[in-house]
Amino acid sequence: MKFLRILSIFLLAAVCSAADLTGNWAVKKPLLDGTYNWAYFNLKQEGPKITGTIRTTQFYYKITDSTGGPDDFTVTASMMDGKNPRKVTYKGKLVGDDELHIFTERRGETTEDIAHRAPEGEGAMPARVDPPALHKVPDNGLAKTPPMGWNSWNKFGHSIDDAAVRGVADAMVKSGMKDAGYVYINIDDTWEGERDAKGNIQSNKKFPDMKALSDYVHSKGLKLGIYSSPGPNTCAGYEGSYGHEEQDARTYAAWGIDYLKYDWCGARILYSDEEMQAIYQKMGDALQATGRPIVYSLCQYGRQEVWKWGADVGGNLWRTTGDIRDNWDSMTKIGFGQDEHAPYAKPGHWNDPDMLEIGNGHMSDTEYKTHMSLWSMLSAPLIAGNDLRDMTPAIHDILTNREVIAIDQDKDGKQATRASKSEDQEIWVKQLADGAQAVALFNRSDKDAKMTVKWADVGVKETPKHVRDLWEHKDVKLGKKSPEYSTTVPGHGVVLLRLGK
Numbered sequence: 394m395k396f397l398r399i400l401s402i403f404l405l406a407a408v409c410s411a412a413d414l415t416g417n418w419a420v421k422k423p424l425l426d427g428t429y430n431w432a433y434f435n436l437k438q439e440g441p442k443i444t445g446t447i448r449t450t451q452f453y454y455k456i457t458d459s460t461g462g463p464d465d466f467t468v469t470a471s472m473m474d475g476k477n478p479r480k481v482t483y484k485g486k487l488v489g490d491d492e493l494h495i496f497t498e499r500r501g502e503t504t505e506d507i508a509h510r511a512p513e514g515e516g517a518m519p520a521r522v523d524p525p526a527l528h529k530v531p532d533n534g535l536a537k538t539p540p541m542g543w544n545s546w547n548k549f550g551h552s553i554d555d556a557a558v559r560g561v562a563d564a565m566v567k568s569g570m571k572d573a574g575y576v577y578i579n580i581d582d583t584w585e586g587e588r589d590a591k592g593n594i595q596s597n598k599k600f601p602d603m604k605a606l607s608d609y610v611h612s613k614g615l616k617l618g619i620y621s622s623p624g625p626n627t628c629a630g631y632e633g634s635y636g637h638e639e640q641d642a643r644t645y646a647a648w649g650i651d652y653l654k655y656d657w658c659g660a661r662i663l664y665s666d667e668e669m670q671a672i673y674q675k676m677g678d679a680l681q682a683t684g685r686p687i688v689y690s691l692c693q694y695g696r697q698e699v700w701k702w703g704a705d706v707g708g709n710l711w712r713t714t715g716d717i718r719d720n721w722d723s724m725t726k727i728g729f730g731q732d733e734h735a736p737y738a739k740p741g742h743w744n745d746p747d748m749l750e751i752g753n754g755h756m757s758d759t760e761y762k763t764h765m766s767l768w769s770m771l772s773a774p775l776i777a778g779n780d781l782r783d784m785t786p787a788i789h790d791i792l793t794n795r796e797v798i799a800i801d802q803d804k805d806g807k808q809a810t811r812a813s814k815s816e817d818q819e820i821w822v823k824q825l826a827d828g829a830q831a832v833a834l835f836n837r838s839d840k841d842a843k844m845t846v847k848w849a850d851v852g853v854k855e856t857p858k859h860v861r862d863l864w865e866h867k868d869v870k871l872g873k874k875s876p877e878y879s880t881t882v883p884g885h886g887v888v889l890l891r892l893g894k
């Protein structure tokens with residue numbers, strides 16, 4: 394017995410001294426918000442070969458190639474979700490028995506991180522919970538017209554914090570945006586902290602007290618929205634709701650949250666696109682079980698024809714596209730690409746071509762008017778994405794044009810469709826509840842263009858009695874029997890009309 398013990402200690406010592414890379418190595422880098430960036434190198438050295446996995450916060454890789462050994466090695470690893478071709482390469486060396494020095498090269502610069510031994514299993518991909526069977530989640534009765542509000546991501550990204558949210562809420566009221574119909578103040582990614590010992594999600598240092606923040610936002614007559622992912626991590630690498638769906642929904646309800654944007658991103662590591670519906674249903678059920686009215690916003694970039702099942706999982710809106718950018722090409726590619734989704738928009742359930750970029754500085758005011766008009770024609774959620782504390786009068790006027798907002802908020806919720814297109818000019822028409830039509834003349838060319846709308850082409854039989862230009866805030870004078878209306882539309886601009894009987 395004693396001999397065996399001595400032998401095993403001797404063998405262990407021999408293994409350890411044979412400078413082997415085998416082990417679970419962790420680098421934990423603190424961020425200013427109190428959370429961490431993680432990297433785990435779970436390595437196995439088999440002779441000259443190094444195998445294993447690498448996790449860098451939300452990204453999981455499998456090592457596919459290696460050269461060298463403990464004194465100097467290189468490993469190349471491929472993303473584990475199968476679809477993403479992304480590869481990463483790390484160089485490293487073992488120093489003593491507990492330091493793995495990792496060298497990362499980025500844009501010609503090398504950084505060195507020191508990883509230490511971590512318990513086996515720490516940082517590993519969580520076990521997969523199979524998706525539930527499909528059923529229909531009852532309608533929550535919310536968002537009868539497209540939600541209007543503000544979201545932090547487009548302007549603030551990672552830098553959003555409690556003070557900025559309060560400032561934006563103040564500005565929402567002061568600027569008259571609240572009176573124009575904007576109500577939701579939505580915090581996007583990067584608010585999340587660690588879970589406590591009971592698994593409750595906590596906010597990070599940037600948001601010291603979520604309940605107090607929601608009380609503040611509510612005291613202004615506004616509502617508060619939050620963000621999470623069905624995956625273990627969010628897009629930005631923060632804690633997701635995976636395995637804690639019901640618990641998180643209860644936490645949001647206790648904080649007084651009124652809107653959840655639920656972003657697929659981190660879930661792709663565990664689930665296929667075909668399983669999305671069931672995974673979104675899970676949170677749909679969890680939100681309803683809280684008993685609090687919470688608008689449910691699906692963010693999975695329009696995959697799996699979400700417009701066909703978004704309402705069935707309890708969704709009030711669903712993204713139909715990838716992320717918008719603050720430029721003409723991105724905005725128009727998204728906005729003018731929405732025609733086929735029109736039949737699926739209805740009160741309570743909306744196509745979401747992503748948040749507004751109006752006022753973020755990389756389009757002209759004319760282009761932002763096109764953005765506002767197009768989104769309103771599409772019955773799209775009007776979620777401003779600029780810094781409301783600092784708006785030019787022109788941007789303020791675009792965002793608060795009540796005649797345009799009324800087109801978006803029409804109670805029938807019929808999304809516009811394309812009536813005609815020639816070269817760079819397009820005419821879209823939207824049927825309104827009172828029998829009127831909204832007609833938008835869009836000029837996608839960068840030169841001014843004369844455009845003509847024939848009433849017959851937009852489904853209007855007789856010359857409309859009342860034609861209103863919603864940006865000029867003026868009635869348009871027409872001959873009694875004129876079959877059409879012609880006007881000059883500025884390059885990248887729009888003329889938005891309301892045809893009344």
Ligand code: GLA
Nearest residue numbers: 546581582628629656692716
């Ligand atoms: C994704 C979403 C964005 C935003 C970011 C946050 O890219 O599509 O709207 O929420 O994640 O990480």
